[in-house]
Amino acid sequence: MWKPPERIKHPIPEARWPDAEEAAAAKLFSPLRMGPMVLEQRTWVPAMVPWRATDDGFVTPEILAWYERLARGRPGALVVEATGIREIPSGPLLRIGHDRFVSGLTELVATVRQASAGHTRLLIQIIDFLAIRRRPQPEKYFRRYLELTDRHRRAVGPGSDDEIRARLLELPAERLESVLTERELEALRYGHRERVGDTHLDHVRDLPRALPTLFATAAVRARRAGFDGVELHFAHAYTMASFLSACNDRTDGYGGSRQGRVRLPLEVYAAVRNGVGTDFAVGCRYLAEECIEGGSTVEDAAFFGVELARAGMDFLSLSRGGKFEDAKQPPVGWAAYPYTGPSGYECMPTAISDERGPFGRNVEPVARIRAAIREADCTTPVVVAGGIHSFDQAEELLQSGRADAVAAARQSLADPDWFRKMLLGRGREIRRCIYTNYCEGLDQKHKQVTCQLWDRESVDAPGVTLSVDGRRRLEAPDWSE
Numbered sequence: 001m002w003k004p005p006e007r008i009k010h011p012i013p014e015a016r017w018p019d020a021e022e023a024a025a026a027k028l029f030s031p032l033r034m035g036p037m038v039l040e041q042r043t044w045v046p047a048m049v050p051w052r053a054t055d056d057g058f059v060t061p062e063i064l065a066w067y068e069r070l071a072r073g074r075p076g077a078l079v080v081e082a083t084g085i086r087e088i089p090s091g092p093l094l095r096i097g098h099d100r101f102v103s104g105l106t107e108l109v110a111t112v113r114q115a116s117a118g119h120t121r122l123l124i125q126i127i128d129f130l131a132i133r134r135r136p137q138p139e140k141y142f143r144r145y146l147e148l149t150d151r152h153r154r155a156v157g158p159g160s161d162d163e164i165r166a167r168l169l170e171l172p173a174e175r176l177e178s179v180l181t182e183r184e185l186e187a188l189r190y191g192h193r194e195r196v197g198d199t200h201l202d203h204v205r206d207l208p209r210a211l212p213t214l215f216a217t218a219a220v221r222a223r224r225a226g227f228d229g230v231e232l233h234f235a236h237a238y239t240m241a242s243f244l245s246a247c248n249d250r251t252d253g254y255g256g257s258r259q260g261r262v263r264l265p266l267e268v269y270a271a272v273r274n275g276v277g278t279d280f281a282v283g284c285r286y287l288a289e290e291c292i293e294g295g296s297t298v299e300d301a302a303f304f305g306v307e308l309a310r311a312g313m314d315f316l317s318l319s320r321g322g323k324f325e326d327a328k329q330p331p332v333g334w335a336a337y338p339y340t341g342p343s344g345y346e347c348m349p350t351a352i353s354d355e356r357g358p359f360g361r362n363v364e365p366v367a368r369i370r371a372a373i374r375e376a377d378c379t380t381p382v383v384v385a386g387g388i389h390s391f392d393q394a395e396e397l398l399q400s401g402r403a404d405a406v407a408a409a410r411q412s413l414a415d416p417d418w419f420r421k422m423l424l425g426r427g428r429e430i431r432r433c434i435y436t437n438y439c440e441g442l443d444q445k446h447k448q449v450t451c452q453l454w455d456r457e458s459v460d461a462p463g464v465t466l467s468v469d470g471r472r473r474l475e476a477p478d479w480s481e
Contacts, residue, residue, distance in 0.1 A: 001437065001444070002328060002341050004354040012351065012434060013359065015390040017427020027398040028391070029423055032076070032405055034381050035314030037121055037228050037281035039076035042398060043419040044383055044407035046317065047079040047125040047231065047285070049093060050449045051442075052474075057084065057095025059104030062448070062474060064111045065465060069475040071115035071122075073416040076405065078112060079231055079317075080124040082238075085218040088131075091446060096126060096218045102225050109226035124225075125285065126218045127233035128211060128240065130194035130204070132324075133187075134335045141188050142169040155179040190329055190336045196242040197249050207239065208254050208264050212271035219272045219282065229281025229314065232272065234265055236322035236347070237338035241287060244304060246296045247325065258303050265304075266311050273312060283315035284308060288365035291321035291343040298365040302372035309378035316373075317383035317407065318366045321346030337444050348410070349387065351435040358435050360393065362386030367402035383407050389433065391422050413439055413451050417479045424481060431476075448474060 023029055029041040052062035070078055083094040095101055105124070112122045136145060142165045146152075156167040156179075171179060180188065187193075199205040219230045234240040242248060243264045248255040254264050265284070272282050286304060290296045305316055326341030339347055349358035363384060370382040384403035388394055394406040411418060415431035422430070431453055438452040448467045455472040458464060465474045 001339065001348075001350075001440065002326075002345050003350075003352065004345065006354045007352055008355060008357070010351050010353055010357040010359070012432055013390065013393075015427070015430075015432070016392055017422060017430070018391055018425065020423070020425030023391070023423045023425060026391075026395050028395050028406065032381060034229075034283065035281050035312075036279045037314065039121055039405070040119055041076040041419070041423070042405040043076045043394075044317075044385075044405045045070055045073075045075045045078045045412045046319075046383075046385055046407040046409050047081050047233075048409050048413065048449065049081045049443060051092050051446055052448055053092045053094045055089075055092055057090065057093060057097075057101060059094065059101075059108050062465065063094070064108060065475055067108055068111050068115045070412065070416045071112040071120050073412070073418065073420045074116050074119045075412070075419050077121045077123060078116075080108065080122065080227075082125050082127040082233055083218075085126050085128050085214045090129070096124070096221050097214070099221065102221050105222070105225035105227075113226075121228040121281075122226075123229045123231050123281065123283075124222050124227050125231040125233050126215060126222065127238055128214065129238045130196070130242075131192070132194070132335050133192040135189065135191040135330050135332050136187075137332055138188065139169060142166075145187065145192070146184065151181075152179065190327075191334075193324060193336065196239065197255065199250060199252065205252075207243075208252075208267065211239070211264065212268050215268045216271040216275035219280075220275045223276050223280050229283065230272065230276075231315075231317060232265075232268060232282070232284040234284045234286040235319045236287070237324045240265055240268065244286060244296060244300075245290060246294060246300060247292075258300060262304050262307050266307065269308070269311055269313060281314045283313050283317060285317040285319060287322075288318045288320045288362055288369060289346070290323055291346040292323045292325045295323065295325070295343075298368055301365070302369045305369045305373050305380075305382075306376045306378065309373045309380035310376065313380055315381045315383060315405075316369075317385070318362060318369060319347060319385060320362050320365065322348075339440065339444065347386075348437055348440050349435070350437050357387075359387040359389060360397075363397060363402060367400075370401070370403060381405060385409065387435070391427060410435065410437075410439060413449070414453050414476075416476050420481070421479075429479070448472075450474060451476065 032039045050066045083096045321343035323343040324338045327336045328340035366384040381404035383405040385407035388408040397403045411433040414433040418430045
């Protein structure tokens with residue numbers, strides 16, 4: 001992962017924890033209506049990918065245990081990981097693109113209901129993504145993947161296709177830069193990646209026609225499985241975020257201007273709402289800022305927020321960064337990972353940071369977006385995330401009107417019971433995240449995600465489930481009220 005050059009080590013801030021009486025009176029633990037869904041409290045566990053599904057996208061016992069453990073902390077809302085809506089291979093990520101996945105997801109819902117004693121509202125994040133390939137061996141790229149053109153033939157002289165490919169392979173790197181196009185160089189050095197602007201490809205050109213139905217049918221399956229709502233994934237490096245991006249240069253009415261870029265997200269929302277009705281929560285996760293050169297800004301995000309709120313979204317959850325455009329070059333045989341560059345750092349900053357530090361880095365952009373939504377006379381709840389680590393920090397965000405709900409991913413991974421401990425006046429027992437991104441490092445390697453604060457604890461205890469390498473426990477240790 002990219003690291004800021006300043007390398008300033010920020011200590012985890014001291015925390016003051018409320019007693020049970022103060023916590024009960026806090027806004028953090030007050031109800032919040034999100035359309036047809038009411039949260040008992042304004043605590044939110046956002047989507048995290050734990051890499052525990054089967055390779056073809058089915059729920060596993062390990063998935064059930066992951067969400068069961070998070071649910072025992074009784075957060076106001078728990079969002080199930082990014083779940084694919086299309087019938088394409090995607091590794092051990094959950095999928096919802098066919099009815100065959102519904103029974104497993106139904107079991108997941110029942111597991112959370114039981115573990116939280118019905119106190120936690122459960123949503124599922126649904127996502128689409130375009131094709132991305134692993135960085136190839138140069139010989140494989142030139143001999144198999146590169147589509148030869150007259151440009152290549154002029155550069156290396158006449159000959160058979162095999163001869164031309166062999167000559168290209170032998171060219172020094174600096175010469176290749178003048179022979180290959182920018183996209184060809186990227187495919188060689190990073191792996192091929194489709195973009196929403198690749199309208200010469202039929203399936204990319206047809207995305208505005210196909211995606212509303214795909215999202216809608218996935219949302220209907222989520223409703224059948226018993227979820228309280230869906231979170232449409234419009235964030236980071238994936239298809240819908242790419243339509244919202246300032247880098248979207250489509251000329252068919254679905255790119256360019258802000259209104260063009262938000263067109264498909266609005267059409268997807270309309271199709272989903274039509275499919276699930278008005279008594280099922282529908283919101284989205286999108287970016288407060290892309291944090292890349294030429295990318296969308298907080299002003300863009302404020303415009304999008306107003307448009308999405310006016311359309312009827314039940315909530316808006318804001319993240320930041322995490323883009324392919326500035327991702328680190330992957331090793332040969334690996335695919336590019338959108339959280340390895342500066343924008344990825346903005347999404348998941350560590351305790352070794354720049355002057356701004358890792359805590360609440362997304363707060364002010366989110367506050368500006370929420371203010372724009374309120375100025376448009378919309379009351380859509382806004383969820384803030386990013387380095388939320390203490391009661392006072394969370395409560396101040398809510399009391400000051402900079403957000404309506406507070407989400408914490410890494411802190412909830414470190415201690416799934418931390419919201420519950422706060423509410424019960426037992427904050428001193430909270431296991432606090434130290435923001436090293438140990439968990440993100442596992443995620444990048446597609447390993448089962450755990451936390452360094454507990455994954456080596458009591459690994460030999462009866463009933464503890466271990467990772468596939470047998471070295472780490474997969475769930476946080478139990479805690480008793």
